[in-house]
Amino acid sequence: MLSKSQINLLKSLQHKKFRTEHGLFLVEGHKSVNEFANSHYQIDTVFQTYTSDPKLLNLSQKINIQQISLNDLEKISSLKTPQDIVALVKIPDWPALSNQSLGKKFSIVLDGIQDPGNLGTIIRTADWFGFTDVICSLDTADAYNPKVVQASMGSLSRIKVHYVDIEAFLKQTQLPIYGALLNGSNIYSTQFGNEGLVIMGNEGNGIRPSVERLIQKAITIPKAGQAESLNVGIATAIFCSEIKRNTLK
Numbered sequence: 001m002l003s004k005s006q007i008n009l010l011k012s013l014q015h016k017k018f019r020t021e022h023g024l025f026l027v028e029g030h031k032s033v034n035e036f037a038n039s040h041y042q043i044d045t046v047f048q049t050y051t052s053d054p055k056l057l058n059l060s061q062k063i064n065i066q067q068i069s070l071n072d073l074e075k076i077s078s079l080k081t082p083q084d085i086v087a088l089v090k091i092p093d094w095p096a097l098s099n100q101s102l103g104k105k106f107s108i109v110l111d112g113i114q115d116p117g118n119l120g121t122i123i124r125t126a127d128w129f130g131f132t133d134v135i136c137s138l139d140t141a142d143a144y145n146p147k148v149v150q151a152s153m154g155s156l157s158r159i160k161v162h163y164v165d166i167e168a169f170l171k172q173t174q175l176p177i178y179g180a181l182l183n184g185s186n187i188y189s190t191q192f193g194n195e196g197l198v199i200m201g202n203e204g205n206g207i208r209p210s211v212e213r214l215i216q217k218a219i220t221i222p223k224a225g226q227a228e229s230l231n232v233g234i235a236t237a238i239f240c241s242e243i244k245r246n247t248l249k
Contacts, residue, residue, distance in 0.1 A: 001068065001069060001072065002047075002066075002068050002072040002075075002076070007072065007075050007076060009022070010026065010047075010075075010076040010086075010088065011075065011076055013025055013026050013088075014078055014146060016142045016144075016145065019091065019142070019144050020091075023090055023091045024044060024088055024089065024090060024091065025088075025089055025091055025144035025146075025149065026076070026078070026086055026087065026088060026089070026146060026149070027086070027087040027089050027149055028077060028078070028079060028082070028083050028085070028086050028087075028146075028149075028150065029083040029085065030056045030057065030083070030084075030085055031153070031154055032087075032149070032150075032153065032154040032157075033046060033057070033085050033086075033087040034056075034057065034058050034154075035154035035157040035158075036087060036089055036154070036156075036157045037057075037058070037063060037087065038058065038157075039157040039158060040092070041089050041090065041092060041157055042089070042090040042092075043063045043087050043088070043089055043090075044064070044087075044088040044089065044090055045063070045064045045065070045066055045087070045088045046063055046064070046065045046066070046085065046086075046087045046088075047065075047066050047067075047068050047072075047073070047076070047085070047086045047087070047088070048065065048066075048067060048068070048084060048085040048086075049067070049068060049069065049070050049073055049084040049085070050067050050068075050069065051070070051084065052084040052085055056085075057085070070082075070084075073086065078146035078147075078150075079150070091144055092160075094160045094161075094162060097133075097135065097162055097164065097169065099173060099174045099175060102133060102173075102175060102195075102197070103175065103195055104194060104195050105131075105132070105133075105194075105195055106131060106192070106195065106196050106197070106198060106243050106247075107131065107132075107133040107134070107135055107196075107197055107198070108122065108126055108131060108133075108134045108135065108197075108198055108200065108236060108239075108240075109135045109136075109166060109170075109197050109198065109199045109200070110122065110134065110135070110136045110137060110140045110199075110200055111137050111140075111166060111199055111200065111201050111202060111207050111208060111211050112137055112139050112140060112201065112202035112205070112208065113136070113140045113141060113200070113202065113203065113232060114139075114140070114141055114202065114203060115141065115203060116141045116142075116145045116147035116148045116151065117147060117148075117151050117233075118141075118203065118231070118232050118233045119136075119140065119141045119143065119145075119148045119151070120147065120148040120149070120150065120151020120152040120153075120156075121151055121152075121233035121236075122134065122200070122232070122233055122236045123143065123148070123151075123152040123155050123156050123159050123161065124151065124152050124153050124155040125233065125236055125237045125240055126155070126159055126236075126240065127152075127155035127158050127159055128155075128240075129237075129240040129241065129243075129244045130244065131159070131240060132158075132159065132160060133159070133160045133161075133162065134159055134160070134161045134162070135162045135164060135166065135169065135197070136161060136162065136163050136164070136166075137163075137164075137165075137166045137211075138163055138164070138165060140163070143156060143161040166199075166211060167210055167211060167214065170197070170211065170214040171214065173197065175195055175196050175197050176193060176195065176196035176197070176216055176217065177196065177197050177199065177214060177215050177216045177217070178192070178196055178197065178198045178199065178215065178216070178217050178218075178219050179198070179199040179201075179207055179211075179212065179215035179217070179218050179219065180198070180199065180200050180201065180207070180219060180220075180221070180235055180239060181201075181206070181207065181212070181215070181218040181219070181220060182206075182220060183218065183220065184217070184218030184219045184220040185217065185218065185219055185220065186220060186222055187219050187220060187221050187222070187238065187239065187242050188222070188242065190217075190219055190242070190246075191246060192242070192243050192246045192247070193246075194247055198219075198239050198243070199211065199215060200232055200235065200236050200239070201232070202232075203231075203232055219239070221235060221238055221239075
């Protein structure tokens with residue numbers, strides 16, 4: 001049974017302020033919990049209901065497991081239909097970004113992505129295509145928001161998400177800087193090379209002008225139909241696919 005103070009703490013982690021204050025976030029569901037438990041993330045506690053099948057939990061690290069009632073689970077879950085397991089996970093402190101750590105590969109840079117679902121999809125897409133780092137502006141949605149964690153489907157456990165002043169970061173990098181813009185070179189005829197940064201812009205406003213000025217090569221996904229725009233998650237997937245296709249040649 002959870003104490004009142006535990007319930008208050010776990011419920012407070014629905015909000016960024018308290019996730020930042022405590023350095024903790026929640027992961028729900030057996031698949032996601034198993035992936036975080038077998039990653040570089042540190043698990044503080046796993047809470048599971050008395051009816052949860054222990055065989056579904058595959059742990060490679062020694063973890064504190066606390067059994068709770070379904071009623072308590074419903075109090076701490078962010079889901080309308082809670083699953084029977086929740087993990088309390090420590091927010092990692094990744095090493096500072098550098099040209100050396102990001103060299104010889106591509107990384108995604110997000111400028112003001114607001115929708116948690118889009119961010120979760122982008123993290124999942126990056127994982128699918130073998131990207132390891134997603135670099136976010138300070139006003140991008142929080143990667144440890146429950147909706148982002150859920151949408152990433154466990155991929156967050158393998159992706160390093162960094163929050164930086166992206167203008168300052170881009171000004172000091174020595175890596176090629178590509179940007180997704182409406183007026184640019186055709187992505188399907190672009191030679192991406194073997195390293196660089198790809199900037200994806202805000203859902204409604206695109207890449208902000210101060211960041212756009214730092215782009216060295218503007219890239220466009222050519223339009224063939226009548227749609228006004230592409231969802232940023234889908235656009236990111238196309239960029240990741242083309243970059244991977246180029247680097248595998």
